Amino acid sequence: xxxxxxxxxxxxxxxxxxxxxxxxxxxxxxxxxxxxxxxxxxxxxxxxxxxxxxxxxxxxxxxxxxxxxxxxxxxxxxxxxxxxxxxxxxxxxxxxxxxxxxxxxxxxxxxxxxxxxxxxxxxxxxxxxxxxxxxxxxxxxxxxxxxxxxxxxxxxxxxxxxxxxxxxxxxxxxxxxxxxxxxxxxxxxxxxxxxxxxxxxxxxxxxxxxxxxxxxxxxxxxxxxxxxxxxxxxxxxxxxxxxxxxxxxxxxxxxxxxxxxxxxxxxxxxxxxxxxxxxxxxxxxxxxxxxxxxxxxxxxxxxxxxxxxxxxxxxxxxxxxxxxxxxxxxxxxxxxxxxxxxxxxxxxxxxxxxxxxxxxxxxxx
Numbered sequence: 001x002x003x004x005x006x007x008x009x010x011x012x013x014x015x016x017x018x019x020x021x022x023x024x025x026x027x028x029x030x031x032x033x034x035x036x037x038x039x040x041x042x043x044x045x046x047x048x049x050x051x052x053x054x055x056x057x058x059x060x061x062x063x064x065x066x067x068x069x070x071x072x073x074x075x076x077x078x079x080x081x082x083x084x085x086x087x088x089x090x091x092x093x094x095x096x097x098x099x100x101x102x103x104x105x106x107x108x109x110x111x112x113x114x115x116x117x118x119x120x121x122x123x124x125x126x127x128x129x130x131x132x133x134x135x136x137x138x139x140x141x142x143x144x145x146x147x148x149x150x151x152x153x154x155x156x157x158x159x160x161x162x163x164x165x166x167x168x169x170x171x172x173x174x175x176x177x178x179x180x181x182x183x184x185x186x187x188x189x190x191x192x193x194x195x196x197x198x199x200x201x202x203x204x205x206x207x208x209x210x211x212x213x214x215x216x217x218x219x220x221x222x223x224x225x226x227x228x229x230x231x232x233x234x235x236x237x238x239x240x241x242x243x244x245x246x247x248x249x250x251x252x253x254x255x256x257x258x259x260x261x262x263x264x265x266x267x268x269x270x271x272x273x274x275x276x277x278x279x280x281x282x283x284x285x286x287x288x289x290x291x292x293x294x295x296x297x298x299x300x301x302x303x304x305x306x307x308x309x310x311x312x313x314x315x316x317x318x319x320x321x322x323x324x325x326x327x328x329x330x331x332x333x334x335x336x337x338x339x340x341x342x343x344x345x346x347x348x349x350x351x352x353x354x355x356x357x358x359x360x361x362x363x364x365x
Contacts, residue, residue: 046333061318073305085177085223092174096195101187112178119173132239192294215247226272248283255299264310
């Protein structure tokens with residue numbers, strides 16, 4: 001019975017001995033450890049570096065970044081929403097806005113409102129307009145600013161201009177604002193003379209009763225977007241202002257729309273981005289420049305969809321990077337301290353040997 005009891009204890013001792021032999025962190029008694037001023041200085045510098053890098057790494061962990069993925073857009077059955085806020089320097093009874101898509105289907109414009117306003121901006125509106133133009137200029141130069149807008153969409157200010165102040169003169173311009181739902185095919189949103197009426201071959205505008213002297217398609221685009229309207233997002237045509245002195249003028253905007261799914265920590269939405277090319281010319285039939293005066297926005301929809309996702313560093317990666325900082329600084333400073341100490345010892349030994357030899361030569365003499 002005693003031999004049976006001693007067997008488990010012997011096994012435990014052998015197991016503990018084996019585990020101790022595998023110890024990769026042997027402890028040295030303090031009586032065998034020598035501390036130096038140089039080692040303390042290097043340790044202090046290492047601790048300072050570790051604290052600074054760990055502090056900076058924490059800010060990297062808190063930060064987020066935008067990731068872009070691309071895939072084919074397979075949603076063709078849903079409707080496309082067009083958000084419009086345009087001011088034209090003509091009276092509301094003289095102009096009409098509507099959409100004609102690629103299938104020559106006239107889309108109902110019941111969602112648009114016509115509001116008589118003044119084309120000239122008040123000082124508060126002009127300040128807002130200049131700020132918007134400045135943002136557009138910076139966005140063209142610094143594309144990374146778009147990532148900042150995506151991450152702070154709910155914190156941005158309103159994209160609409162401030163309301164105009166009361167003026168004693170009667171309004172001579174028309175603000176067309178609202179939204180339309182169209183098919184997800186190429187189309188043409190336009191504002192021209194006369195109200196639109198249905199036609200077997202498409203549509204027509206009643207422009208015969210409007211005098212040419214009243215034509216003035218100077219306009220300002222306060223907002224134009226596609227899809228779900230999101231506050232804080234600046235679109236390429238927001239703030240665009242075109243002024244002309246010629247009554248027969250055609251303004252054309254060729255727009256390419258890209259479906260976009262936005263997923264950030266602030267918001268999730270299905271919206272659309274777009275790029276635009278502008279063109280304008282004077283209508284002169286005698287000179288061979290034919291066409292219809294007005295504002296024409298011809299849009300086409302890309303077959304690719306962009307997924308915009310805000311990402312964050314996971315906690316495990318942050319901890320691994322912290323361990324790398326601590327271990328790397330300890331190893332590097334230890335090696336540097338050892339190399340410098342070795343060089344100092346070599347130089348000191350050579351110096352002492354040289355002094356000893358000189359003393360030996362003098363004694364012999």
